[in-house]
Amino acid sequence: MHETKEKHDFEPKIVAFVCTWCTYAGADLAGTSRLHYPSNVRVLKFPCTGRIDPVFILRAFQRGADGVLVSGCHPGDCHYMAGNLHARRRFAAFRGLLDFVGVDLNRLQFSWVSAAEGGKWVEVVTDLTERIRAMGPMEEFKALETEECWSGELNSPELQEAYNNI
Amino acid sequence: MSRIGVFVCHCGENISRTVDVERVAAEIGKLPGVALATDYKYMCSDPGQGLLKKAIAEHRLDGLVVAACSPRMHEKTFRNAAKAAGLNPFLCEMANIREHCSWVHEDREEATAKAIDIVRLMVERVKKDKALQPITVPITKRALVIGGGIAGIQAALDIADCGHQVLLVEREPSIGGHMAQLSETFPTLDCSQCIMTPKMVDVANHPNITLHTWSEIENVDGYIGNFQVTIRKKARSVDMDKCTGCGVCMAKCPQKKIKSTFDRGLGTRPAIYVPFPQAVPNTPVIDRENCTYFKSGKCGVCAKVCGPGAVDYDQQDELITEPVGAIVVATGFELYTINEKPKGSPIKGYGEFGHGTIPDVIDGMTFERLASASGPTGGKILRPSDGREPKQVVFVQCVGSRAREKGISYCSKVCCMYTAKHTMLYKHKVHDGQAYVFFMDARTPGKSYDEFWRRAVEEEEAVYIRGMVSRLYQKGDKIVVMGSDISVGVQVEIEADLVVLATAVQPRQGADALAQKLGISYDTYNFYSEAHAKLKPVECATAGIYLAGACQGPKDIPDTVSQASAAAAKVMTLFSRDQLEREPIVARVNERNCVACFYCKKVCPYGAVEEKEIRDRQGNLVRVVAYVNPGVCGGCGTCQATCPSKSVELEGYTDEQVMAMIEAL
Numbered sequence: 001m002h003e004t005k006e007k008h009d010f011e012p013k014i015v016a017f018v019c020t021w022c023t024y025a026g027a028d029l030a031g032t033s034r035l036h037y038p039s040n041v042r043v044l045k046f047p048c049t050g051r052i053d054p055v056f057i058l059r060a061f062q063r064g065a066d067g068v069l070v071s072g073c074h075p076g077d078c079h080y081m082a083g084n085l086h087a088r089r090r091f092a093a094f095r096g097l098l099d100f101v102g103v104d105l106n107r108l109q110f111s112w113v114s115a116a117e118g119g120k121w122v123e124v125v126t127d128l129t130e131r132i133r134a135m136g137p138m139e140e141f142k143a144l145e146t147e148e149c150w151s152g153e154l155n156s157p158e159l160q161e162a163y164n165n166i
Numbered sequence: 167m168s169r170i171g172v173f174v175c176h177c178g179e180n181i182s183r184t185v186d187v188e189r190v191a192a193e194i195g196k197l198p199g200v201a202l203a204t205d206y207k208y209m210c211s212d213p214g215q216g217l218l219k220k221a222i223a224e225h226r227l228d229g230l231v232v233a234a235c236s237p238r239m240h241e242k243t244f245r246n247a248a249k250a251a252g253l254n255p256f257l258c259e260m261a262n263i264r265e266h267c268s269w270v271h272e273d274r275e276e277a278t279a280k281a282i283d284i285v286r287l288m289v290e291r292v293k294k295d296k297a298l299q300p301i302t303v304p305i306t307k308r309a310l311v312i313g314g315g316i317a318g319i320q321a322a323l324d325i326a327d328c329g330h331q332v333l334l335v336e337r338e339p340s341i342g343g344h345m346a347q348l349s350e351t352f353p354t355l356d357c358s359q360c361i362m363t364p365k366m367v368d369v370a371n372h373p374n375i376t377l378h379t380w381s382e383i384e385n386v387d388g389y390i391g392n393f394q395v396t397i398r399k400k401a402r403s404v405d406m407d408k409c410t411g412c413g414v415c416m417a418k419c420p421q422k423k424i425k426s427t428f429d430r431g432l433g434t435r436p437a438i439y440v441p442f443p444q445a446v447p448n449t450p451v452i453d454r455e456n457c458t459y460f461k462s463g464k465c466g467v468c469a470k471v472c473g474p475g476a477v478d479y480d481q482q483d484e485l486i487t488e489p490v491g492a493i494v495v496a497t498g499f500e501l502y503t504i505n506e507k508p509k510g511s512p513i514k515g516y517g518e519f520g521h522g523t524i525p526d527v528i529d530g531m532t533f534e535r536l537a538s539a540s541g542p543t544g545g546k547i548l549r550p551s552d553g554r555e556p557k558q559v560v561f562v563q564c565v566g567s568r569a570r571e572k573g574i575s576y577c578s579k580v581c582c583m584y585t586a587k588h589t590m591l592y593k594h595k596v597h598d599g600q601a602y603v604f605f606m607d608a609r610t611p612g613k614s615y616d617e618f619w620r621r622a623v624e625e626e627e628a629v630y631i632r633g634m635v636s637r638l639y640q641k642g643d644k645i646v647v648m649g650s651d652i653s654v655g656v657q658v659e660i661e662a663d664l665v666v667l668a669t670a671v672q673p674r675q676g677a678d679a680l681a682q683k684l685g686i687s688y689d690t691y692n693f694y695s696e697a698h699a700k701l702k703p704v705e706c707a708t709a710g711i712y713l714a715g716a717c718q719g720p721k722d723i724p725d726t727v728s729q730a731s732a733a734a735a736k737v738m739t740l741f742s743r744d745q746l747e748r749e750p751i752v753a754r755v756n757e758r759n760c761v762a763c764f765y766c767k768k769v770c771p772y773g774a775v776e777e778k779e780i781r782d783r784q785g786n787l788v789r790v791v792a793y794v795n796p797g798v799c800g801g802c803g804t805c806q807a808t809c810p811s812k813s814v815e816l817e818g819y820t821d822e823q824v825m826a827m828i829e830a831l
Contacts, residue, residue, distance in 0.1 A: 013831065015828075015831060020238075024236075024238070025238060027265065027266055028236045028238060028262075028265040028266070030265075030270055031236070031264060031265025031266060031269040031270050032265060032269070034269055034270075035270060036270055036271065036272060037270055037271075039267075039270075039271045039273070039276040039277060039279075039280045042280075042283055042284065042287065042831065043262075043266055043284075044287070044824070044827055044828070045237075046803065046819060046824075047751065047801055047802055047803050047816070047819060048802040048803055048804065050769075050802050050803060050804030050807060051802060051803030051804065051806060051807055051816060051819055052807060053806070053807040053821070053824075054807075056824060056825075056828060059825065059828045059829075060828050060831065063828055063829060063831045064831055065831060079698075079802075080707075080771055080772075080800050080801075080802030080804070081687060081695075081707050081771040082769075082771045082804075083771070083802040083803075083804045086769050086804050086807075086808070087804075087807075090807065090808075122270075
């Protein structure tokens with residue numbers, strides 16, 4: 001019965017920041033319903049989308065994510081009344097910043113997935129995976145990190161001198 | 167250095183069918199800080215939990231990751247097991263490799279790789295986990311009930327019967343609310359006052375209930391278990407201890423022409439009055455706006471005739487502050503009146519119905535007073551304009567309700583039933599009269615409700631016309647009702663003697679101001695919002711505050727009483743313990759870093775953020791910082807993501823923990 005799986009050259013790494021009450025439960029429902037979706041997504045659970053700091057998204061891109069998904073309760077359904085609305089406003093502003101620094105906004109997806117929407121979770125994850133796969137790996141931020149990080153080796157005369165002067 | 171134990175569950179075959187659990191354990195075992203990584207067929211079973219407990223002792227583990235099902239399923243199970251073995255439960259985390267992995271992927275290679283990733287992230291997280299202690303909050307076992315209608319009365323009686331002290335605050339001179347105004351109640355047609363007044367007397371006589379009528383809530387401070395409530399006891403001008411309720415003052419008061427609000431303006435009352443004869447307490451209050459003594463300094467008749475000397479013109483408003491542990495809000499509703507546009511009301515007005523200028527166009531509550539045996543007409547249905555018995559009465563439903571173009575889209579829920587009741591009451595009193603009802607739908611969900619409505623139509627011969635009324639106007643002593651009957655597609659014109667409008671049920675004016683004092687949320691119409699529409703219909707999102715009755719949404723009497731008892735049950739659950747214990751997933755402020763911008767205070771949906779003053783030993787103010795009250799915090803973490811100086815951390819979801827996971831991607 002199982003379909004033969006397509007092999008791809010590039011498997012993107014996708015990080016999902018989700019709230020525990022709606023989307024995490026929705027993803028659980030996808031599991032209990034035995035729906036299938038690509039295995040590229042790694043889920044990080046938060047109490048509420050309101051807790052998700054934009055820095056997390058930036059850091060995820062830096063640490064090798066090719067795409068990021070942020071998903072929570074539908075507007076009006078927030079377990080904490082308004083956390084998702086704060087998140088919505090915050091990320092609306094944050095998108096502008098990401099665009100400015102040159103991140104393709106197609107790599108970042110915001111969605112509302114309720115605890116009843118196992119099917120929608122599958123759809124969102126599948127669509128995003130395919131979209132990112134088509135876009136290819138995101139090298140810009142990863143390159144940035146290797147540039148910024150000091151390996152710990154004193155591999156230049158300047159560094160060696162600075163170290164000696166400590 | 168951490169000593170983390172990782173337990174990978176097979177879940178029978180649920181996980182091991184697609185995930186190579188042995189390989190997961192082997193790979194994870196190589197991670198720094200992992201002291202033990204093993205797999206087992208059923209971790210949640212007794213032997214599985216035993217394995218976990220034994221390993222904690224044997225390997226001196228200081229962190230656990232159970233790679234199994236969703237934490238929503240078994241997090242509690244494993245945290246309890248950890249606790250039993252002497253490990254702080256918040257150092258135990260679950261990695262969800264069933265719902266999020268084995269059940270949704272088919273390729274064994276891929277699923278195994280993903281499972282390893284998921285477990286690795288959780289291992290990194292556990293390294294940053296802190297041992298958290300549950301938060302305990304003391305509880306004042308004393309309740310405040312706001313509103314003395316049937317909802318407030320029921321809640322107060324239930325809580326008081328359980329042995330707890332209750333303060334019942336009512337802003338009118340008497341308790342009773344709308345139910346005291348009603349004539350008979352659907353679907354049984356029993357007399358409203360006959361079932362209401364005994365309950366009012368029970369409240370007055372109950373040793374555990376302190377009644378504050380003619381009083382309003384001035385201020386509310388504090389949090390669940392520990393509220394401080396300031397009540398304004400308005401000057402009654404009558405000493406409640408001295409007054410015997412003989413009523414001589416009311417009989418002798420020369421000013422008798424004031425329209426009675428209780429009788430919806432149909433009857434009159436004196437300036438010193440009780441709203442209705444069965445009032446509780448039966449102590450009159452002086453209406454200072456209309457009293458000759460207060461207007462001109464002359465008169466003073468009531469003071470002269472009062473035997474016990476209870477009339478006190480110099481009485482002042484009094485503020486009292488009381489500690490309470492829980493609050494039940496039961497402020498009820500009011501009907502939309504078509505002749506006045508209430509401030510802030512979304513309704514745009516009913517010019518086509520004459521804006522309330524036609525005296526024989528009345529609302530449902532006014533009809534209740536006409537039909538009430540204790541009403542201004544003694545229970546006879548008479549027109550307000552000329553006192554004649556109306557032979558043709560038109561009832562119009564959904565005036566304001568379900569009319570988006572007028573500003574309100576919700577259904578007022580009770581009008582279909584009370585209009586059917588009105589047609590019956592009318593027919594019982596005016597045998598040769600004819601009732602017409604303009605309606606959109608007859609909504610009769612409720613026990614014996616549809617049968618009741620059918621009785622109105624089939625036995626009492628009320629003519630139901632499906633359609634709305636476009637215009638009302640006075641023609642001689644008749645009112646012409648123009649409408650349409652959409653079921654046959656014709657225009658209808660009826661010359662009526664009396665028109666009764668089923669106007670929309672709205673929250674009390676000032677409901678929003680009270681909500682702001684209480685720190686509870688309300689919807690666009692000012693109805694108070696429950697914490698969850700289905701599963702927490704009685705609780706407010708603000709802990710320790712509960713809702714009862716129509717202040718939360720339009721409701722009939724049975725629903726109101728049910729909700730009031732439910733609210734009381736919630737209060738009693740809270741009071742059943744001496745201390746409140748809750749999960750320590752709350753925000754904490756780093757006072758050294760806080761710059762007192764209070765963005766956190768603005769975004770906090772619970773009002774948990776307070777301004778805390780830091781003083782030196784001499785008591786001089788050094789600076790102000792944010793303080794999150796752990797009793798009130800709901801644990802959403804919105805403050806943390808908002809804080810510009812990163813001075814607030816949500817325990818259990820700190821930046822350190824999240825970043826550890828992101829770094830491990």
